[in-house]
Amino acid sequence: MKVCTDACVLGAYADVGERAGGTVNNASGERLLDIGTGTGLLALMAAQRNPTATIDAVEIDENAFAQATENSAASPFAERVAVFHSRIQDFWSEHMYDRILTNPPFYTNHLRSSDAAVNRALHTDELPFGELVEAVVRLMKPDGQWWVLLPPYEAGKLAELAQKFGLHPFRRLSLQHHEQKPFFRVISGFSFVNAEPLDETLTIYEHKPQSKSGVAYTAEFRKLLQDFYLIF
Known part of the structure; x- marks a missing residue:
């Protein structure tokens, strides 16, 4: 599956135990879980951001599992990232997790692709929201974040x-391509604490008539992704 911009934003934005200023909070974020890891993107971004974290990544699709395993093995974080070929509903661990990251399938009534892997990645049949939430509640620490x-x-x-x-949302980031466009994705942080959520927005592109394409990444987007995008 292709790596999407919104997934990169999730990997850069989510709290993975890293404190502001570049220091790491060793009391939290030590053990992370990536549900539906695909290529391993979120797991590897978390490993890069938090150098003390141990990350488990779960993937149901056989080919995606193989690719995530290959990508992890080729990365500088191979000793801290373990990839499992499993449904999250069947996944068991002796550990509870400080942080859980998920880029789940979300289509329910849309037309199907002829590619079974695409269907698994985009449609909720394999992972209904109710079963996803049940897995998070089962695997996350009482003071954890999803x-x-x-x-x-x-x-x-x-x-x-x-x-x-x-589980209650404590932080939300709404993404839009341009200021004139509607929001197309929302990144939500959940915990077991019921508090008023902090709402933020991020615009990915701004108009730049002098550039060849007529658009450019916003300063906010560049700042968030500068440690991951080679073009920055």
Whole structure:
């Protein structure tokens, strides 16, 4: 599966135990879980950001699992990232997790692709939201955080469902391509603490008539992704 811009934003934005100023909070974020790791993107970004973290990455698709395993082995973080070929509903660990990252499938009634791997990645049949929330509640520490990326409507539905399991949003980042465009993704941070969430926004592009394409990345986007995008 292709690496998407919004997934990169999730990997750079989510709290993975790193404190502001570049220091690491060793009391939290020590053990992370990436549900549906795909290529291993979020797991590897978390490993880069938090040099003391141990990351478990779970992937149901066989080819994606193989690719994530290969990418992890070729990275500088191979000793700290373990990839598992499993449904999250069946995944068991002797550890509870400080942080859980998820870029889940979200289509329910859309037309199907002829590619089974695409269907698994984009459609909720393999991982309904209810089963996803149950897995998070089972695997996350009482003081842990769950970070999830979804379109706005699905993010709202998930938040309603999560609260029935005692999970509450404490932070939200809404993404838009341009200031004139509607928000197309929401990154939500959940915890077991019921508090008023902090709402933020991020615009990816701004108009730059002098550039060849007529657009450029915003300063906010460049700052967030500068440690991961080679073009910055």
